[in-house]
Amino acid sequence: MRRRSxxxxxxxxxxxxGCRRGEPPVAEVxxxxxxxxxxxxxxxxxxxxxxxxxxxEALGEQPVVFVHLLDExxxxxxxxxxxxxxxxxxxxxxRDWVRxxxxxxxxxxxxxxxxxxxGLYDAASGARFxxxxxxxxxxxxxxxVARVEVPASPGPLPYCEYSPEWREVEGSPDRQILTSRWLxxxxxxxxxxxxxAGGFVYAQLYVPPGPEPGGRFVILPGxxxxxVTLRSTCGPEELVISGAGRQWLEWQVPAGLTSCDxxxxxNLLFAGERGEQRRSVRLEILAWQPPPGGR
Numbered sequence: 001m002r003r004r005s006x007x008x009x010x011x012x013x014x015x016x017x018g019c020r021r022g023e024p025p026v027a028e029v030x031x032x033x034x035x036x037x038x039x040x041x042x043x044x045x046x047x048x049x050x051x052x053x054x055x056x057e058a059l060g061e062q063p064v065v066f067v068h069l070l071d072e073x074x075x076x077x078x079x080x081x082x083x084x085x086x087x088x089x090x091x092x093x094x095r096d097w098v099r100x101x102x103x104x105x106x107x108x109x110x111x112x113x114x115x116x117x118x119g120l121y122d123a124a125s126g127a128r129f130x131x132x133x134x135x136x137x138x139x140x141x142x143x144x145v146a147r148v149e150v151p152a153s154p155g156p157l158p159y160c161e162y163s164p165e166w167r168e169v170e171g172s173p174d175r176q177i178l179t180s181r182w183l184x185x186x187x188x189x190x191x192x193x194x195x196x197a198g199g200f201v202y203a204q205l206y207v208p209p210g211p212e213p214g215g216r217f218v219i220l221p222g223x224x225x226x227x228v229t230l231r232s233t234c235g236p237e238e239l240v241i242s243g244a245g246r247q248w249l250e251w252q253v254p255a256g257l258t259s260c261d262x263x264x265x266x267n268l269l270f271a272g273e274r275g276e277q278r279r280s281v282r283l284e285i286l287a288w289q290p291p292p293g294g295r
Contacts, residue, residue, distance in 0.1 A: 025132035026054045029118055031145035036100065036116075038148050040108035041157070043101040043202050043287040046146060048118065049093055056088040059129060060122025063088075067098055069148060070115045073138055077109060078102075079175040084120070100148070101202070101287040104160055105169060106178040109150045116146040156194060158288055163189040167279065180206070182279040186266050190283070193259040198291030201234065201251045201260055206282040208270065209244035227267045228281055234260040246284070 028051040036044050048065070056063065063084035068076045080098055087094065100116070102108060118135075119142040121128045128141035135143035162181070165188035169179050192201055207226045228241040234251040241247050253260060266280040 023130050024053070026059060026120065026129040027052045028132040029135065029143065029145065030133055031116075031118065033146065035147045035149065037151060038100055038102060038109075039151055040102040040153065041104035041287050043099055043200075043289045046098045046100055046116070048096045048098050048145075050096070051093045052088050052090045053132075054090060056084070056086070059084065059088075059120065060125055060127060062123035064121055064123045065096070066119050066121060066142075067100075068117045068119075068142070069100070070117060070138070071110075071112070073115075076175055077114070078178075081176060099202075101285065102150075103178070103284075104158070104286040104288075105181060105283065108153070111150055111152045114148040114150060115144050116148050117142045118145045119143060158192055158194045160286065161191040161193065166190070166283075177204075177284045180282050180284045182282050183264060183266070184278050184280075186269050186280050188264055190262045190264070191259060192262075192286075192288070195253050195258050195260065195288065196290045197253050197255045197257055199253050200289045201253065202285065202287045202289070203249045203262075203283065204285035205241070205247045205249060206284050207241065207244045207247065207266075208268070208281070229265045231263045231265075232260055233257070 030049040032047040032049075036046065038044050046067075048067075050065070064081055065084055067080040067082075069078040069080070071077050078100075080100055082096070082098070085094065085096070115138065117138055118131070119128055120131060121141075130141050131143055133143065133145075135145055138144050165183060165185040167182045167184045169181050171179050195201070205228065207228055209226075225242065226244050228247075230239040230241070230249070231237060232239070232251055234253055234257065239249070251260060264281065269278060269280050271278045
């Protein structure tokens with residue numbers, strides 16, 4: 001009797017799993033190109049096309065497109081996730097450009113071949129949703145869409161110089177932003193050298209929203225919110241960021257230049273209870289892209 005009960009239980013589990021596997025796809029996914037080369041510390045773009053088959057409300061409270069870089073099945077070494085855009089309508093294809101990169105703030109990936117996978121899930125519940133498109137399923141509702149080749153270093157690379165106001169690099173268990181670097185004052189400088197003219201410099205900057213536990217968060221008198229001013233020799237002459245949150249920035253390297261200086265000035269400063277751990281803004285990503293045709 002006990003053996004029969006076990007058999008019935010296993011059959012029921014298999015039936016439930018089969019039903020879940022039989023769920024209709026919520027969208028069709030296509031990715032271009034099928035193969036990318038991603039040197040360190042550079043950026044490449046993947047065109048991701050999603051054709052919705054259900055209303056956005058069917059995808060939960062916080063739908064997210066996850067993009068994973070795997071060095072072997074189940075082993076995620078980088079993520080490039082982004083929130084599902086609001087303009088999601090059944091039958092209307094939408095195209096997103098996903099930035100794949102190796103940040104100069106993080107260690108380089110080992111040379112070799114990697115697999116890029118895509119999926120859709122609800123960050124609030126953790127539920128994943130099935131996708132169509134004929135791609136191989138490497139995990140539950142996670143699909144292989146491209147191959148990424150990480151080559152050996154080609155030789156002299158661009159490098160960064162930080163003014164003394166920058167604090168040391170901090171690591172995190174996050175695979176989207178592995179490392180970051182706080183500016184330990186209200187102003188500081190960053191220089192990126194040995195660039196190729198006509199290429200691009202990319203950065204992601206985090207501006208904190210306000211006070212944190214255990215310290216003081218100060219905004220200069222007369223200001224109503226966080227403001228960060230950037231000046232660069234790569235232009236534009238001045239860029240003003242208003243408000244908190246993550247800001248994605250890019251500059252093209254003009255002809256005749258092989259280095260870019262970036263001066264940051266913030267109207268905010270966080271200080272610990274005894275004045276230690278002063279910081280204003282955080283540099284989370286730094287990468288570049290050579291001009292068409294390479295170096």
